[in-house]
Amino acid sequence: xxxxxxxxxxxxxxxxxxxxxxxxxxxxxxxxxxxxxxxxxxxxxxxxxxxxxxxxxxxxxxxxxxxxxxxxxxxxxxxxxxxxxxxxxxxxxxxxxxxxxxxxxxxxxxxxxxxxxxxxxxxxxxxxxxxxxxxxxxxxxxxxxxxxxxxxxxxxxxxxxxxxxxxxxxxxxxxxxxxxxxxxxxxxxxxxxxxxxxxxxxxxxxxxxxxxxxxxxxxxxxxxxxxxxxxxxxxxxxxxxxxxxxxxxxxxxxxxxxxxxxxxxxxxxxxxxxxxxxxxxxxxxxxx
Amino acid sequence: xxxxxxxxxxxxxxxxxxxxxxxxxxxxxxxxxxxxxxxxxxxxxxxxxxxxxxxxxxxxxxxxxxxxxxxxxxxxxxxxxxxxxxxxxxxxxxxxxxxxxxxxxxxxxxxxxxxxxxxxxxxxxxxxxxxxxxxxxxxxxxxxxxxxxxxxxxxxxxxxxxxxxxxxxxxxxxxxxxxxxxxxxxxxxxxxxxxxxxxxxxxxxxxxxxxxxxxxxxxxxxxxxxxxxxxxxxxxxxxxxxxxxxxxxxxxxxxxxxxxxxxxxxxxxxxxxxxxxxxxxxxxxxxxxxxxxxxxxxxxxxxxxxxxxxxxxxxxxxxxxxxxxxxxxxxxxxxxxxxxxxxxxxxxxxxxxxxxxxxxxxxxxxxxxxxxxxx
Numbered sequence: 001x002x003x004x005x006x007x008x009x010x011x012x013x014x015x016x017x018x019x020x021x022x023x024x025x026x027x028x029x030x031x032x033x034x035x036x037x038x039x040x041x042x043x044x045x046x047x048x049x050x051x052x053x054x055x056x057x058x059x060x061x062x063x064x065x066x067x068x069x070x071x072x073x074x075x076x077x078x079x080x081x082x083x084x085x086x087x088x089x090x091x092x093x094x095x096x097x098x099x100x101x102x103x104x105x106x107x108x109x110x111x112x113x114x115x116x117x118x119x120x121x122x123x124x125x126x127x128x129x130x131x132x133x134x135x136x137x138x139x140x141x142x143x144x145x146x147x148x149x150x151x152x153x154x155x156x157x158x159x160x161x162x163x164x165x166x167x168x169x170x171x172x173x174x175x176x177x178x179x180x181x182x183x184x185x186x187x188x189x190x191x192x193x194x195x196x197x198x199x200x201x202x203x204x205x206x207x208x209x210x211x212x213x214x215x216x217x218x219x220x221x222x223x224x225x226x227x228x229x230x231x232x233x234x235x236x237x238x239x240x241x242x243x244x245x246x247x248x249x250x251x252x253x254x255x256x257x258x259x260x261x262x263x264x265x266x267x268x269x270x271x272x273x274x275x276x277x278x279x280x281x282x283x284x285x286x287x288x
Numbered sequence: 289x290x291x292x293x294x295x296x297x298x299x300x301x302x303x304x305x306x307x308x309x310x311x312x313x314x315x316x317x318x319x320x321x322x323x324x325x326x327x328x329x330x331x332x333x334x335x336x337x338x339x340x341x342x343x344x345x346x347x348x349x350x351x352x353x354x355x356x357x358x359x360x361x362x363x364x365x366x367x368x369x370x371x372x373x374x375x376x377x378x379x380x381x382x383x384x385x386x387x388x389x390x391x392x393x394x395x396x397x398x399x400x401x402x403x404x405x406x407x408x409x410x411x412x413x414x415x416x417x418x419x420x421x422x423x424x425x426x427x428x429x430x431x432x433x434x435x436x437x438x439x440x441x442x443x444x445x446x447x448x449x450x451x452x453x454x455x456x457x458x459x460x461x462x463x464x465x466x467x468x469x470x471x472x473x474x475x476x477x478x479x480x481x482x483x484x485x486x487x488x489x490x491x492x493x494x495x496x497x498x499x500x501x502x503x504x505x506x507x508x509x510x511x512x513x514x515x516x517x518x519x520x521x522x523x524x525x526x527x528x529x530x531x532x533x534x535x536x537x538x539x540x541x542x543x544x545x546x547x548x549x550x551x552x553x554x555x556x557x558x559x560x561x562x563x564x565x566x567x568x569x570x571x572x573x574x575x576x577x578x579x580x581x582x583x584x585x586x587x588x589x590x591x592x593x594x595x596x597x598x599x600x601x602x603x604x605x606x607x608x609x610x611x612x613x614x615x616x617x618x619x620x621x622x623x624x625x626x627x628x629x630x631x632x633x634x635x636x637x638x639x640x641x642x643x644x645x646x647x648x649x650x651x652x653x654x655x656x657x658x659x660x661x662x663x
Contacts, residue, residue, distance in 0.1 A: 185346050186379035190393040190440060191367040200381045200392075 034261035052262035076221040084168025105166040117230025149239035175206035290356040290448040292320040297352035314505040327492035330502035372441035378433035380425040387421040449481040549612030558651035568644035577619040579639035583632040590632035
């Protein structure tokens with residue numbers, strides 16, 4: 001059989017190519033452009049090769065925020081994923097209460113980032129915030145996110161958990177609903193314990209939605225910006241200054257476009273790499 | 289291992305059942321003896337699966353009792369009842385290997401690993417799963433998965449009973465036959481009570497010693513395949529068992545017997561008496577196509593029917609006749625001459641059944657209690 005050669009068909013790929021070019025490639029090329037040159041104005045620019053990359057990779061300020069970032073994202077995943085699964089497992093499946101639960105769960109997801117930051121900024125204040133006042137005056141726990149680094153750090157973590165655990169829970173809930181009843185029946189006949197049902201039926205059937213949940217929560221938390229910025233502006237000290245904020249300060253505050261561009265690319269590659277690792281790790285073992 | 293006794297059992301899916309039509313299972317009393325191989329045969333939606341789920345404990349009956357030997361198990365969960373059930377569609381634990389799947393029920397009851405190994409190997413041998421033991425269950429074909437599903441039921445030989453809910457639906461015909469034989473063998477080997485739900489009469493009669501035919505939420509007859517064939521207790525059994533099913537003709541009582549369209553069928557004295565004692569609203573006679581006698585030519589007591597169609601099925605022929613306006617199927621052996629245009633037939637009295645309101649009317653009534661249908 002001879003294959004029909006029709007190279008005109010390539011034109012059909014053009015719309016997608018243009019779309020991807022405008023959405024990803026061209027903006028990114030601008031960044032690449034900045035990352036290898038030192039640009040002062042329209043007429044004076046110098047090619048610097050990998051200098052900027054070398055510089056940012058040795059910058060202790062970036063090392064610190066990268067480390068903070070990894071610890072933060074790890075905490076987010078370690079709390080939100082198990083908590084989301086637990087909530088999904090305990091949510092009612094039928095009747096009015098299941099609708100009520102779904103609506104309540106959805107509410108945090110609908111609130112914009114900066115509003116969430118503002119809510120918690122006020123909520124946590126020792127003088128007028130319900131949470132801050134309650135902790136300090138009723139439970140007598142000294143809590144002040146504006147002065148104490150670990151308080152600020154924990155607050156940012158709690159904000160994320162409050163804001164996004166619903167997403168994980170809803171994804172898991174949909175995964176659980178897709179399991180036919182007969183699996184549970186068979187498990188009862190096989191006298192499986194609740195743990196065995198979770199381990200061998202629910203968890204495997206939730207795998208694909210959990211993969212989405214892990215990836216989304218990793219990427220989002222790794223790029224967190226607004227909440228710590230609104231809460232304390234990255235402080236106290238640098239305790240809640242995460243990568244994106246460091247980057248913004250570098251690019252817009254100090255106008256160090258070269259190093260900032262280089263770092264953006266490194267940042268991008270880290271997210272890509274970690275996402276790939278998660279994906280491979282979670283889909284590994286599909287084949288026997 | 290146990291005898292399973294259903295006592296005045298009834299089940300309705302609605303909370304306030306108004307009449308018998310609201311019941312998925314109408315009140316029944318039935319005994320599955322220990323060690324029997326039974327089939328539960330009936331059309332889709334007749335309540336077979338409901339009954340099975342009630343026995344296994346997945347469903348709680350709205351009325352009556354389920355007893356294993358002398359224990360009432362109504363409030364016991366499937367786990368406590370120690371019963372195995374194989375479902376219509378395969379259920380496997382995807383992430384486990386075939387071996388682990390088969391070992392799963394044994395591990396759940398805390399059996400020692402060494403003993404599990406022998407059990408699993410034994411069942412894998414029986415079901416030809418040996419080459420697949422190390423494979424992940426996820427990648428199996430539908431019939432392999434169903435074999436694993438069945439294996440998980442069969443691997444436990446301490447169970448009270450094994451229930452099969454149309455387990456061979458997804459299996460291709462050639463393998464179906466093989467697996468049915470396997471089940472039969474396993475039954476003989478381990479002497480476990482097995483109840484096999486199906487809507488296929490062939491499947492039921494090859495597997496089971498005794499078949500319970502279910503229709504409209506009740507067991508209309510419980511007997512050997514032969515009994516079901518020779519003496520259907522209900523018109524549905526006559527129609528459902530056999531191919532083609534029983535000829536059923538609506539008749540009116542006449543002196544000395546019954547009749548339709550000018551044809552008179554005599555009944556015995558005893559049966560006439562019984563009919564007179566019984567209240568009924570419809571009356572039918574039934575005769576199996578196999579039992580209609582076809583004469584070579586005109587004969588004293590024979591009735592004359594028009595031949596409307598002849599179907600040649602190789603080893604035998606099916607004649608469609610018209611007898612006084614009633615269509616009739618007759619099975620004709622190969623060596624018999626095929627009547628042309630007209631056929632002379634008679635109904636041997638021993639094979640002619642009389643049904644009042646769809647239930648068999650017999651002269652001498654001595655059917656064991658467990659088989660009495662609810663009228």
